[in-house]
Amino acid sequence: MDKILIVDDEISICSSLTFALEDRFDVQAVTDAGQAMQLARQEIFHLCLLDLKIGQVNGIDVLEQMKAIQPEMVVIMMTAYASISSSVEAIKKGAYTYLTKPLHMEAMLSVIEQALAYQRLNRQLEYLSSELAEKYTDKGIIGNSPPMKVVFSKIEKLKDLDTSVLVVGESGTGKELVARALHFSGQRRKHRFVALNCAAIPENLLESELFGHRKGAFSGANADKPGKFEYANQGTLFLDEIGDMPLGLQAKLLRVLQQKEVTPLGANRPIPLDVRVIAATNQDLNESVRQGTFRQDLYYRLNVVTVSMPALRTMREDLPLLFRHFLKSFQKPGEPVRKLSEEAAQGLMHYDYPGNIRELGNILEGACIMAEGEMIQWHDLPEEVRKTTRIPDKTDNNGEMGKDVFSSLVGMTLEEIERKVIEATLVSHEGHRQKTAEVLGISERGLRNKINRYALGTSDPVSR
The missing domain is CATH 3.40.50.300 (P-loop containing nucleotide triphosphate hydrolases)
Structure with a gap:
């Protein structure tokens, strides 16, 4: 329910407006500008009916303070002394419109509904703009x-x-x-x-x-x-x-x-x-x-x-990130995010993607449809992928290095992947840092820094 704050120094007006509006809105009324400011700091109001003169206080000054505290609040000014100059000034200071006393309830209700609809539209436009900005x-x-x-x-x-x-x-x-x-x-x-x-x-x-x-x-x-x-x-x-x-x-x-x-x-x-x-x-x-x-x-x-824009086949290190992105985007409401089996992940890591990222998205969308369980299997992938892609044998790259490599990649950060690659390469070369550095294409000093950074091994690997 929309919340309305009434600010008028006449108790009778506050009472009559509260009686007229309380069936449709959550209404609070005060006769003092200081109370109004205090309420505005404590609660969110959708709309304020604000008198132009509140005792000795100028309502336009209150309007400025209200908008500073709650910029989205819609403020409608009320006065028994309408003038063009005060009306223009109120609008310039952020008032939505200006009503003249005595107030006609039906006309006032119509203005309030229009003002609240205007506010909701602005919120929706701001939301859509922020969504577009984030998306693109x-x-x-x-x-x-x-x-x-x-x-x-x-x-x-x-x-x-x-x-x-x-x-x-x-x-x-x-x-x-x-x-x-x-x-x-x-x-x-x-x-x-x-x-x-x-x-x-x-x-x-x-x-x-x-x-x-x-x-x-x-x-x-x-x-x-x-x-x-x-x-x-x-x-x-x-x-x-x-x-x-x-x-x-x-x-x-x-x-x-x-x-x-x-x-x-x-x-x-x-x-x-x-x-x-x-x-x-x-x-x-x-x-x-x-x-x-x-x-x-x-x-x-x-x-x-x-x-x-690079072709996807030239940046295979981004594939695990893209797998995770697309699988999450194809998630159905109430169902878990699909995962790739080891064979499916290996196959997709070695496919050439002539259609690039657009093709990868189509492949994974189709695989999510074909998969019978939470896990996407090799046979769920399109025939074109299965015909043109060789799944590396688990014993490739000196046995241990190839075991479960792709299943360990999917879902991991690039730092975690780097750590596993360095660790596996050190193991495959029996801790020989010079050979490991040559295979990885980095200097021995760079390798040593990464070993220290990732705390690899409890014993000091050999350097020969």
């Missing part, structure tokens, strides 16, 4: 490998700039996630993020989609339609698969980017633009420029900074 910042991009750390570093440097960015990488590597992270973690996050797949729209419609049109511009244009540039104004426009854009349209796009204005089809006046453009492609645009299928000047305009 780089925190939502999974990875701790060196290539992903480079991506995170570039996002952090570029998020608050208006620099054009070209995101490159194979299909399924998460290029749009990078674009969304740049937008929703940056200074334009309060405005629109608009995505357009240049390869998914027929050539004869793509120009209208980008630049918009006016009624009558061509056959079938029965109404004005804003283009993606106009719709994304103040925000970010993400042009996916930019390498598939026709040459003729590339010239028009270049002009829009240079002039920072767009003229819809059939219009005479250009529309000024303040849009950040992020483009993405899975093609080699340098090669496309050499072949004459992509304009060199447009390539330079878009490619101020490049963010390269």
Whole structure:
């Protein structure tokens, strides 16, 4: 039940308002401004009916203090002495509206309901904005490998700039996630993020989609339609698969980017633009420029900074993190998170993922559907994975080193994985630090530091 605070120095008004509202709301009434401040510090109120004069105290001063204590509280001012100046001042100080005494109960109830609905809408919008920001910042991009750390570093440097960015990488590597992270973690996050797949729209419609049109511009244009540039104004426009854009349209796009204005089809006046453009492609645009299928000047305009998304097969150390992320995301309400059997984990660790992270997500979603129990078995994985992947024998890598390696990886932190790898390599080389360091690709000093850090072994391994 919504809580309402009534602040008026007349006891009769407090009593009558309490009587009128107490069936619908949780109501408290006070006749003193100091009491009102004390209550505001102790309890959360959704709405306050506040008199403009409370004894010798100015209600607008109380309004300012109330909003400082509880910024989300909706305040409706009441007075028997309405004036334009006091009304404007109250609204400027944060009041929702202004009611004149004597109060008409039905009209007042209508205003209260509208104010509370407005408050609920604001809360919902703030919640959705925070959810979007959390979802599309780089925190939502999974990875701790060196290539992903480079991506995170570039996002952090570029998020608050208006620099054009070209995101490159194979299909399924998460290029749009990078674009969304740049937008929703940056200074334009309060405005629109608009995505357009240049390869998914027929050539004869793509120009209208980008630049918009006016009624009558061509056959079938029965109404004005804003283009993606106009719709994304103040925000970010993400042009996916930019390498598939026709040459003729590339010239028009270049002009829009240079002039920072767009003229819809059939219009005479250009529309000024303040849009950040992020483009993405899975093609080699340098090669496309050499072949004459992509304009060199447009390539330079878009490619101020490049963010390269690595293929999944080049960052296998991130696979355990991705397994855990996807399995948790596919968890059904009331059921435990599915786990990978040792064979299934080994197979997925050695699969090449031509479709990258998107393919991994599809594989695990299908496996969760096919699995009969909590554990995902090797036979629950798609046939394509099972046909093209060899499961390493448990006795590979000198017997002991290969035992249960994948089952121990899944669910562990990277530090825990590093500790197990170093420990297993030391065991397999009978504690020989020089050979162990050579196999691990680190210096003996670095190995010694890690041995001390992880407290490996109770006896001092040999160094020869």
